[in-house]
Every structure is written in C-alpha cells, then in structure tokens.
Amino acid sequence: MFAASEAESLIRRLTNLIKSQEELITHTNVISSVSQTLQRCFFYSIRNDEAPSATENAKKLFEIESVLDYVQDELNTGHWSEVPVPTRSCFTAASFIKCLLLLKLTTTFDAKLLKQCLKCLDLGLLLGAPLIENCELLTEAAKRLSEEINRVGEDSGIHSSKTNKRKLSNDYKVHFEKLCAIEVDGIECPSLEQFHREYFSTQIPVKLKGCMEHWPATNKWLDVNYLLHIAGDRTVPVEIGSHYVDENWTQKLMTLKDFIKKHYLDNDSDIGYLAQHNLFDQITELKEDIRIPEYCCLSEDTENDTEPDINAWFGPKGTVSPLHHDPKNNILAQVYGTKQLLLFSPKDSSYLYPHEGKLLFNTAQVDPSCPDLVKHPQFVKAKMYKCLLEPGEMLFIPMKWWHHVTALEKSFSVSFWW
Template sequence: MTSSFTPQDQDDAVPPPTFFADVELKLDAIDRLHNPDPDEFTREYVYKRRPAIITGLMDNWPAMERWDFDYFRKFFGDLDIHANIQNLDSKLILGQVGKFRAMKLEQLLDEIENDEEPGRANYLRAYPVHRMVDHYPELEEDYDLPDLVPNWADIRFPAKWRTGTRNPAKLFGLLLAKTFLNRGSGKKATRSEISSRMAAVMFVGSKGTVTPFHSDGMQTAAYLCQVVGRKRCYFVSPDQHKKLYPRAFRRQFGMAQVDYRKPDLDKQPLFRDVVVEETVLHPGETLYVPSGYWHAIEAMDASISYSHQIVNEDNALGWLTCIPERYLAQLYFKSKGGLRNVTGAKDWDDWA
C-alpha cells in the first residue's frame, strides 16, 4: 500500500466559501492519502491528531452502488425518525439550527427531493445504524469498517486486537456496558448494543444541511465515510478552542457558540484570530477526524454519509475522564428544563 503526505491540489470545480472574510482560511489544507500504511497513519495522524482524507478504503463497498434515496425509501421508509428541519437563516450553532420533527424516513426523503423553500434544509442527523440493521440486517453487507487503526468501540475489530492476555478492547466494552443505559428501556445495554449505538451513525440530508462547529463528544475520534454527494469540511485545531467560545461541558459535547458564517466579533472577538482549515469530501472518500478536533460540515449536494466513532490507546483516557462529566451534564440539562431547551434535541438519541 502507498501513502502520500502532501495536500491535494485545490479542486478548481469547487468554488471557495464566501464567508470567513475576517479570519484566516486555508483552502484544501487537509492531507489526502491513498490506502496509507496503518502504522504510518497511526504514527503521523492518530498520535499527532491530524485530520486526513483517505481514498481507497471504500473501493469495495457495495453501498457505493446501492445507496441512494430510492434504496433507503424501499428498505427503511417506514422507520420512525426525528428529522432536523434546519433554518439556515438562524444562528448556525449546534442545537439551534431549526427544530426536530417526528416523521417517517420516507417523508423526510420526499421533502429532501421536493422542498425548494429558500433557507431550509432537511436532515437526518446521527441516526443509530443498529436500528437500521435491526430493520434490515442485509444492510451490514453494504459497508465494512476500515481496519486502518485500532478501534475499541468496534465489536468487529480485527483478531490481532482481540487476542492476548492484556485486552484493552474487552475492558473498554465492559466499561461501555456499565456506563450507559439502554435508552428508553431502563435496562443495561449489552456490549454489542452499546458499541453499535455509540459507534455507528448515518447522516441523510438535503443540499445545504449544516453541522456547525463542534468536537465529538466523549473525546472520540471518527471516520466519516461519504457515499452520496459532497461535503465541505472546516477544521479548527483543539488548541484554539477558546476562540470558538465553547459551551459548558466542552469535552462532553463540544458545542461552539460562534456562528461561523455571521460571527458577532464585538461579543466574540477571539474568533477573529482563529485559523480555519478547509477541504471538500467527495463520494468514496473517508474523512478521519482526530479526538478533540473542532469541525463543521456543510452538504454541497443531497448526501448520505456513514460515520463510526473511534476509541483506542490515543484517546481512551480522555473518554474515561468524560464519564463523570456526562452525568454532570445530564444534571445540567435537567436544571435548564431538559435537553431540548439547550440543544434542540428531543432525547439523547437525537443529540448523540
């Protein structure tokens, strides 16, 4: 396998963003690697916490041929979901971009295809993949999680990470089961259930959907595997977090309070000094987001994406230290009148 550690030339077909006029924006600043060597990638990107776009990992995915809105309508159209109906004219702050509305997935797909209302976008955000697999088990044949780096959050991690007397992945699985409740039932989740719930989610949305600046909760890293459409991605390094004015429980939920398209520099002057890195994610490409890295995502087309969170020796300690913070956050949200009042989400499944 080969790897390259140089940025791809700027894609002339993709126009640059029209905002960020007051900050330093580096276009096409994320390295693109083709089938990188796992040890080299772990050393240069995982341990150094550098984002990257990886090509070649999805070349054999049947999803690249099968997944479109008709496929999702056929096999998952009757799923109950909470769609994020986004008002793009509102503040672009995570949890405040529009409202959540209960509907069938088929209804959301119809609205994505037919809704031309300016300033509105329709989004199924971070829907747990295990619910889709329960509904249609053959879905798991469509994708294969990359074995690029060790991932203790994946119950299917390669045998070389399962064997031996010292098995951190097994311990991690037990901690997952002990830490989280099976949402809605009041019963403890099995390791398989909680691993799938925590780790794998689906994103389906119209052109224009936005996920504002955030860092992934519990200090996880993540793969974002792009199947349909393009997404523009912006990154801010963890050492600049104060310039994004994060909410309380920054490591737990990582919500920036800056509207990056229309920042209020009088109230948030530090944002003027932020350095933003930009890239465009194309179908068949995988984005690696390091632990603690701030990022915002915009859909340039109607899109379908699969994401899987990552925990390993690089960020497991951070994950563990977030456990007590999680319970403090739940108390905080309760004191503010519930999760919906703070994030806009109906429940933890909508938020996570």
Template sequence: MIKLWDLRSTSEKPVQSTSLAEDSEIGVTSMDRHPFQGHIVAVGGYDGMLTVYDMRKAQTPVTVMEASDSCLNDLRFHPERADHLFTASESGAVWHWVPLSAKSPTSSGPSGNLWLSGDLATQQLNIKEILPSLPLAVNSVDLEKVDHKKLNPSIHELFSEITQKYVEIRNTCSSQLPETDCSTLLLKVDLAINYVWEQLHTGQWKDVDPEWRKLYSHLSLFKAFLCLELEKEGSSGLVNAIAACDMGLIMGEPILDGLLSNIANSLNEKLWKLSETKRTFQENQMEQEDSIESSQLNKEFLIETIHVPSIETFLLDIMDKKPVVITGAMDFWPAMGDSRWSVNYLRKIAGYRTVPIEIGSKYTDDAWSQSLTTINQFIDDYILKPSATSGYLAQYQLFQQIPQLKKDILVPDYCYLGDCDDIQVNAWFGPRGTISPLHYDPDHNFLSQVVGSKYIRLYSEEVTSSLYPHGQDLLFNTSQVDIENPDLKKFPLFSSAPYVETILEPGSMLYLPPRMWHYVRSLSTSFSDSLSALENMKSENTGILLKIGSCQILIEKLGLLKSRQSSSSGFIYRKQNVLKLGH
C-alpha cells in the same frame, strides 16, 4: 444425532450417542435441557420433528412428535413451568405446547413426566400458535422475564394482565381471533405504553432503569401483533405494526434476539412489494450542487489527503496528531458498489421505517426541534422538494435499528487499534444546506462520505479560546460563532484562528482526532456515516505496533503476507492479525 462427551476423559470418542433409529442420522438444529430434570433433553431436527430423550438410558428417543413441516430452528422449555414448551420453525411458525391437564409435570404419564410419556404425550398436549403468521423464518426463541421488582406494582399488574389475555386470545380454537377482544386488549396496551413513555421521559435518559425500556419493547411487540390481527385487509395493519416495532426499537431495549427488528424488516419488504408506485430519484435532476469546489479552496489550507495509509503509518504519523482525508478505504463497501445507496434503494430497504429527525438547519437555532417520521415521508418532504425548513436525520444510530443497511458498510481497520470493539456508527442523511455548527467530539472519528459532498472546516484544540464556546453546560463543546458569517465585533479573536478545510467527496473518509473543532455543511443531498472509536484507543498498542512495523517489513520481503487491500503505502490488517504479529 446427539453425541455426548465426558470432558474429564482423554478419549476423543463420545461416551454416548443417540439417534432416531439405528440406521438414521438426522441433523440436529436445536436442543434444550429440562430445567429441573437435566437427563431430559428435547431436540429439534431438520425434518421438523420434536424428539425427547432420557439421557440416562435410551439411545433412541422416548417421545417423537411432529412440530413442523419444515426445519425446527429452536425450542425452549419454560424456565419455571417445564410442562410448557415453545418451538420456532423455518416456516415462521412459533408454537406453544400446552398441557391439557392441570397436573404438574412430574405426575403426568407412566414415566412420571409428561415429556417421557411416549405416544401418550401427543394426547396430553395442545399446540397453540402464539404469533400471527409472518413471512419470515423464526431462527430462535428466547424466554425473557421483566424484573417486576423494579417496576411500579400497578404497571406490573397491567402488563401481567395484558400477557395473560393475549395468550388466552391466541389459544382460542377459532382461526379468526375475536375482534372485540383484540380491540379491547389494544386499548390496554396503548394505556400501558403511554404510562411507560412518561416514565422514560421523567428525569435524564441515562438514569432510567433498563427494565422500563425492556417493558416498552415488550408492549410494542404486543401492539404490533394486535395491529396485524385487527387489520388484515389492506396495508394499514402493516403500517401500524411496523410503526409499533420501530418505537420499541427507538425507545426500548433489544429483546428476544432482535425479534422487533426482524418483524419490521419483513413488514417493510412486504409494504414495498405492495406499493403501486416505486418512485426513482435522480439527484442531479432535483437540485444543483453548491458551486464551491476543491479548486476554489486555498491550497495552503487544504487538509492532507492520503491513499489507504498502512496501520503503521496511521499509528505513527496520523493518529492523535493531525486530520487527514483517506481515499481508497471505502472502495470495497457494498454501499459504494453493488448496493449503491440512492433514494430509491433507501425506500426499498427502509422506506416505511420510523426514525427521529431534526427540524432546522442547525441545532443551535432557536427554532430547532425534533420529530418522528418515516423515511419515505422524510424523503418526500425534505429531499425531493425544496422546503422552508431543513430536515436532517443526524447523528442517529440508524444501523442499529436497521441492520440491513449496516451490511452495506465496513468498519475501517483503523478503528480497531484500541482495546474496545464497540464502534459507534451514526448516520447523517439530509438535503443540501444542512449544517453541523462548529463543535468538537471527545473520540476519534471517521466521517465517511457515501452520497453527495460536504464542505468541512477544522480548527485545532489549541485555538479554543478564539472560537468562543458556549458557556452553558449543554453546548460547552459548541462555538457561538457562525463561521461563514462571523460577527467579528462580538467575536474579534475568531478571524485570527488558523484553520484547514476540504470538500469531502463520495468514497472519501475524514479522520478527526479527539477534540478537534469541526464545521460541516452539505453541498448537495448527502448521506454520511460517522464511526467513532474511544479516545483511549492508542497508547496501549503503540509498543506492539512498533514491533509490527519491523515484522511487516520482513513479511512483505518474504512475500508471506496476503492482505485484502494493498497499496503503495502499505497494508491494512485486521485487529486480530495485528495482535498476533505483536507477540
């Protein structure tokens, strides 16, 4: 049922209601207006039916067609050719409704429009499946255009040719797509991908127009579909298709409501189920943790540990003032509980996904390099067995590429003290011995230890001159000193620089103020998340939060505040609650 309100009216009742029949109230799941004739509205329902209404007069639909045997999740008119329609269903089918006649949409049918032709509409439309069968529901369908004006004419022409040819192949009547046509088209797609790759690597990444990255994503999507069509037997088609999706996610721009990510997740799940051997990994059987323990560190130099500081305490006593180890803030993370991260769990969720890794113990080494590999291969080569060179999945936005893992972590409330909700979350996964050389970052940082432990040493910004930063622009925020084996003849002031240190254990979170120098070494196989918030997150809210401090005491005494976490040190608030209390 559709209900239409007039926002100019003070009445709470709709001015018009429509339904399939007078005694029917079938739930509506999707709706789109005709791009040129706004009174024409197409509606999808829970029953899989596609209905078209003329909102000028009809309370019941003019045209009713079966679009799916399951829930019709979304539908879209083509923005320029309104006689074409696209539908997506819970069953995973994506259909292209194509007019049989070449006539314009305004001349089809007795009503002057194809979609208002009633029963005649089904005789004038041909339905084509435009995606290969995928084992997942398609929740939405968006029609995006690449701005060809920002691209070279040659690549725009090639992309248009690829798009047209793919639609022609998908629209063939045969259930088995022509292998020769698919192979030829795949060669063209690879040619276009290689050309765009060169454009992405010309000059600095930040200067590349986003349209080139968007084009790379669309081409990667075409490649994934063609790989699935050409290699339906066995797992090679799935492997090649998921690799194409990941390259689009790594190098491209988000497109079509996360379609690349959804396909890659589904393919990884299918490959995991097809795998004959699901290896398990017990960390304590594979390697011994480095012998360094917290008890061996000088207590005078230990970083202070606080159990779940309240927002008020964090703002007034910690933020921008000192580093602290926070305990208890990760206790509710699924990664620490029901979805506890392990090598086997990572294989299941993301084993066949392609990711960039660093080769070498630290990025300041001359032999340091980068490579692309699957998480399964990374685990086999660098986690499960000793290697002459270290591999490190470091400072990478893994959770943006694989949202399933992001569900296992919770951004701490402390990150939301500023006016920016865009929290950068990076992953750090590697074997014992991986090192982040002494360096600083410009933002507030929360290093959260999920698996394994790390030795960490910190120096304040005031002793920067004693840490001998590199002179070159690229490494200006990195020290030249190997802090555990310093060359004091070359760097004589380093020995006088005061520091604090700690061993970060699973379930603990280290807060680092902006521009604090830090050195990190893994003592065992380790998985950490770093959550970075903008440097200017503090001052604007200081006055508000000072008011909250007095409100907090009053509310606690009255017993009116119920928080999802509490401790002897206070409460943790969500950002929206903080702002509400401040007024």
C-alpha cells in the same frame, strides 16, 4: 379467514424470535399492575383458540396502549440520559406485545396494518432499550414486517431518483480555494501502520482516499428507490431547522419515505436532516452495504476496546452541523455528495467561544464560515483547517478536534466513532 390465517402465521413467525418469554412480561422496575397487564396482553396475543368478542379485543388493546402511555410518561420525565434502562426495556417489551395484538385483532390483513405494526416496533427501537436475552427481538421483527409489506406489494418508488456522480460546481471549488485556511492533507489508502504512525498517534486530521471502493453503498444508495424499498416505511428521527443551535430547531418522527419526499427531493422551506442516527442497528439490511474501516481497530485504551458507534447523516444540500467537537475519534465516510469541513485543534478551544453549561459545552458560539469578529474578536487567533470531502473519501477527525460541516450537495455520510 384469509386475514386471520395470514395474521396468525405472522404472529407465529414473530413469536419464534422470542428467546425468553419471562424477560418480555416481567418488569420489576414498574408497578405490579403494569407487569401483570403485560403478561395478560402477551398470552392473549398468542392464544390459538376461537376468536374472542370484539369487546374483549378492544379491552386488551386499550390495556397495552395504557401501559405504553404510562411508560412513555416515565421516559419524558427528567433528562433522557437519566431514564433508567429497565424503564426503556419495558417500553420495548410493550411495543412488541402491541404489535402482536394489532395482528391478533385484525379483520383486514393489508399493508396499512403492517405499517401500523412496523411503526410500533420502530418506536420501541427508538425510545426503548434492547432486552438482555432478546436483544435483537425488535430489529428482527421489524425486518420480518418489512419483508411482509414488500410481499403484500405497494409501489412506493420515485421516478428519476438516481443521484448523478457529477463533479462539484466550480463555484464551490473557487469559494473553497479562497478560504483562508490550511488544507487538510490527503493520502491514498494508507497502511494501518502508516496511519497509526503519522496521524492516529499524533492526532492529526487526514483525508483518506480509495478506502471505500468495496462498499456496496457507494452504488446502491445513489438510487433513492433502493433506500425506499429497504426502509421507506421505517420511522426515523429527523432534525427540522438550519441546525441544532437555532432557536427554531426541532425534531420529528416520520417515515423515511416522507422525509425523502418532503425534505430530500422537494425544496421544502424547512431543512430536514436525518442526522447522527444509529440507522444501521435499527435497519440491519443497510448495515450490509457499509464496511467498518480497518483504522477503527486502533486504540490507546486496549482494555476498553468496543465496536465503533456508527451513525447516518442523510440530507439535502445546505444541511449544517455547527462548530463542535466529539468525545471520540471519528472517521467520516462520504458515500455520495460533497461536504465542506472547517476544523480547529483543541489547542484553539478558547478562541472559539464554547457555550457555557452542560448541554452545549461541546459546541462553539462562533460560526467559522461567517464569523462575527465584534462578538468573537479572539477568533482571529485560531488556526483554521479546511477539507473538501468528496464521494468515496473519508476524513479522520481526531478526538476533541472542532469541526463545522456543510453539505454542498445532497449527501449521505456515515460516521464511525471509536
């Protein structure tokens, strides 16, 4: 009875998060049998009567997994950007219902079960779309499960995991100094007015110093055990390979714990990088450790102001983002570790040999850290800028400015696009 009572208690806490049951079980964009199955499985999962037979339990789990398989096939048809939002929302709803069913049908309430449920919710967060009336449902449910996993208790820590606040090796600094490029200006915590006047309105890159001292992350995230405690069992997308243009590049879903052990702490032959992932909407506990820079309030389009897109960049030494540009202004905040950035003005785009086609149009063929002037002779006409971004510093990268990024140490960066 202990397992059943524990599971039922958690089911009640999760279902209390629901604001609209109708939104959860009704999806007119999918075939009626899918919507009907969602409804049956949901009400089955929250029933409080006597435990049904094992056969009925197995049938309901099979039904919800069939729904997820069907919707996932729809998600994988065509380009991701063309998948209808209602289809992704259906995947979100089905993921939540499967989590409830796993709890409902359990005979053993332990960390293994909770991690299985948590993975289910994370897949819903990664592949689905927020429900309109239940927009925080999976985020809050995953938070409850993480708390429950910590309560059940399992030591997932790693000894001697704290990153030292050491100075960067002189070898890197010597190499940086020898680079034939203009060093980006640095300024100590400018006022909003000064930043707007001298850099934002003129769209000139600048390194911002002394703007992150109030971030809890600058101390907390130095200890990997803190990240493991908060998010070790969460499923995240990890890029495998030297960079996304490489022919052997791929992506894998794994727990943050597995990523840290295999790719961050160990010298795995395959470089792994948790790159450009909206980690902070997925795991809101980590968002409490960062602060949106006040400079992100500036805009040339006040009618369409939105909150910045916030992404995490977490990985070992040697990760590379090839030369590319972004469609928005960017402040790259370096929580710890050091990165080298090479930048180019949009005016020099023609000298950087952008890829043709829609997929990589914003990525250059030339590697500015080691250019092949036989293949790319026009590159010599481009004016290169350089920046050594160290812990506690931010770099303002204006919209459409090209930038190539190399991690010189293990590092964690946060980008703010607006």
